[in-house]
Amino acid sequence: MVGAVWVGSIELWCDAIIAIMFCGIAVRAIASLLRSEWTDPDVVAVDCTLRHAIAVVGEHHCANEIATRIEVLGADPVITNVSEVVKCGGGQGRCSRNIA
Numbered sequence: 309m310v311g312a313v314w315v316g317s318i319e320l321w322c323d324a325i326i327a328i329m330f331c332g333i334a335v336r337a338i339a340s341l342l343r344s345e346w347t348d349p350d351v352v353a354v355d356c357t358l359r360h361a362i363a364v365v366g367e368h369h370c371a372n373e374i375a376t377r378i379e380v381l382g383a384d385p386v387i388t389n390v391s392e393v394v395k396c397g398g399g400q401g402r403c404s405r406n407i408a
Contacts, residue, residue: 324350324366324374331355331362338365350374354383362386 327334334353342348342365350366352374361378363371367389375385 324352324370326374326378327351327353327364328356328358329353331364334364345369352378354378354381358383360384360386363388 325338327337329337331353334351338351345366345368348365350369350371351364352371353362353364354360355362358381361375361381361383363375363386365371367387372385372387372389375383375387379385
């Protein structure tokens with residue numbers, strides 16, 4: 309699969325992947341590359357209409373913040389982990405990566 313090879317090469321030098329494609333396609337493209345929630349890059353899928361930015365991998369790290377920042381393009385951030393949704397503070401961490 310060309311897509312998986314391409315994503316794999318990006319994984320070697322980045323902290324985050326913003327995939328402008330439907331969520332299911334992004335999941336299939338990266339699934340075999342995922343190793344650990346602590347070392348995998350954050351992945352945000354943005355649908356091709358720029359309507360939704362979905363944190364797919366790394367929600368407890370920076371993916372939610374990245375999805376929120378993509379809101380400037382008009383995309384609604386889709387946040388699905390419970391600690392962010394109900395603000396209970398039970399998340400495993402906060403974004404410490406430089407995603408300016």
